[in-house]
Amino acid sequence: MRLAELSERSGVPTATIKYYLRERLLPPGRRVSATQAEYDEEHLRRLRLVRALIQVGRIPVAVARDVLAAVGDDSLDHHMRLGAAVWSIPHGPEPDEKDPATDRARRTADALLERLEWSFGRQTGAESPAYRMLVAGIATMSRLGYPCDVEQLLPYARSAAELGATDLDLVERYEDEEEQVEAAVALTVLYEPVLLSLRRLAQAEESYRRFG
């Protein structure tokens, strides 16, 4: 398809698509003349992913480029490629190493992973951005005087385990491996606001049942 059709089918203005092409967020089309290029279904899919990262995830263009490089890196095996792609999505604030609450939070996070028998999480440990985000979150809570120990975190982690399985079920609906990696990245970002809104609706429901 030509640029105009790509724009129509994706709902992304042609000027924006040209910008993404210049910024190498989209691979170039196949040249068919000096002024025209041909795009395919893969461009359409990639364009949707770029929109998810930039519009919903509010991820800067340079960071989105890193995420996409991981998506396209077929030198990795499938699990590592999925991991590398999700890994490179920004994860929020880093733990403050000068704060003693961070050390305590790290011990809590380690004890939690052990209790859950999350062996991959224990292997990658401090390397993983999701682990560092968890440590930062626990440290903030305890610094603010809200207790946050393993027992309190366990039910959240168990719900998260179900969510992780639901996410992977969705990802496995896609057929080829590259599509699966793209879907993993897009759905990680796109389901975050959906999940947080469902949690607030569920809180209201539960409060109504208990106190209403």
Place this chain on the structure above:
Amino acid sequence: MRLAELSERSGVPTATIKYYLRERLLPPGRRVSATQAEYDEEHLRRLRLVRALIQVGRIPVAVARDVLAAVGDDSLDHHMRLGAAVWSIPHGPEPDEKDPATDRARRTADALLERLEWSFGRQTGAESPAYRMLVAGIATMSRLGYPCDVEQLLPYARSAAELGATDLDLVERYEDEEEQVEAAVALTVLYEPVLLSLRRLAQAEESYRRFG
């Protein structure tokens, strides 16, 4: 306690506390002389909540003031006060009413609430900011070409229901009603990054199990 002790126990600099007092995010202390005021445990608690909203939730001061007004509004019954306080925390992007995807998303959200038998959510419907955030999230997904129907949302909603119950269990550990409302607001905000990081760790774990 004096301002210096309030600062030491909360870890918040005195200049910041004075700013919060001026902005009416903290109630004034009890005057003991022309230049000194006395603060109590309630100030300490309120200060923690203000930090949670502003530092973690990145909520603007004016909006934080509205949230705190709802926390302190004892004209409401307990369920309504909990709801009003969490309600007033910002919820992210609003649905785009000019987009036909928004209408379809609303029908999906309604069908989901019906399937879940969330009667409070169905009553409040379009009034509720969490419902509008859900509609916006579903619309974005379908606009980007990621299918998002009731069947696909149901497992996320079921995990969210568990999370809502876990949240309310935590809230009920606090004794008096005002403390419960404060905890509901703080824990809603503070657990968001923790939950998102746990979901990413769980995804990695599940991917390792399936493809590793």
